[in-house]
Amino acid sequence: MKIVVHIDDAAQWQAAIEKALPQATVLTSDAPAEARANADYLAVWKAPAHLLQEQAQLKGIINLGAGVDHLLKTPGLPSDVPVVKLRDAGMGELMADYTLYGVLHFYRSMDRYAQQQPNAEWQPHQVPEKSHWPIGILGLGAIGSLVATHLSQAGFPVLGWSRSAKQISGVECFHGDAGLDGLLSQVQCVVTILPDTAETHGILNAKRLAKLPQGACVINPGRGSLIDEQALLDSLGKDRKPGHLRGALLDVFCEEPLPANNPLWQHPRVIVTPHMAGPTPLSDAIDQVISYLRAFEAGEELATVNPDAGY
């Protein structure tokens, strides 16, 4: 079995796969082209097009992350080779921590205290009852469902939204367009953990942001394309004067790195983080990669990415 690995720290992944599968030939993508040829599997994150195009007998592609938007847009992705992606693999807990941090930031008025401090303003704010502070999670997949459960266990009412109907303990589940509008009008905070697809592009547009109650906040660790950036800025209002929305914690952007001249950097009620909400922990991910390779080799049925749906 020959596997070619492409990711920033590919040597570490190579060593971990070799350790688990000593009989396999594991190469990093900077190996000579002749050595890389005729691989059985690619294990990749943001692979260059040539790496996909040069292979003649692939049996499977493993996406070394949860988002497949980059891979599905890469020219030369063979349509007849099954693609699998990492599901949770330790990212869910990190995304849940990130989201809980953001939720508490707004729920406990840390945004307000940060603005008061430069003026030495000693002004405590009331803490609302958690039962009056519902949170909406858009996307109830491997990561979104885990984030929703964590927030519910932290005592917040949680409403979730997905494409198909779901049942998750402690989470009031909605689906479909009508379900989304109904959810948005009820929540103090909306968290977007959807994939970037043709259907989800700009899903939080001006009209939908306006459906959120006055003073609601937005947390986006999903993908930048989910939110119409200008509409978000308009809803946040200018400078220190709050608009319809109170604030936002954003990890992902339409253009990354976020350009220095993007007004989100300077907005006093926006926190920008550099796409760090859910890195892939190597040890969890490797176990999943190995089980995918074994399942491919055994001819087992795998939950593959649906290129038509885009996730």
Ligand code: NDP
């Ligand atoms: P999954 O594929 O497991 O789940 C996707 C969820 O989105 C599903 O609940 C799906 O619905 C729902 N969905 C997809 N399209 C629609 C639609 N049109 N309308 C309503 N719901 C929809 O993905 P993960 O949970 O693993 O990851 C989600 C995203 O999080 C990734 O695609 C990636 O963009 C992002 N991410 C970001 C990270 C970061 O560091 N910032 C790290 C990891 C992931 P259904 O269940 O009905 O299929």
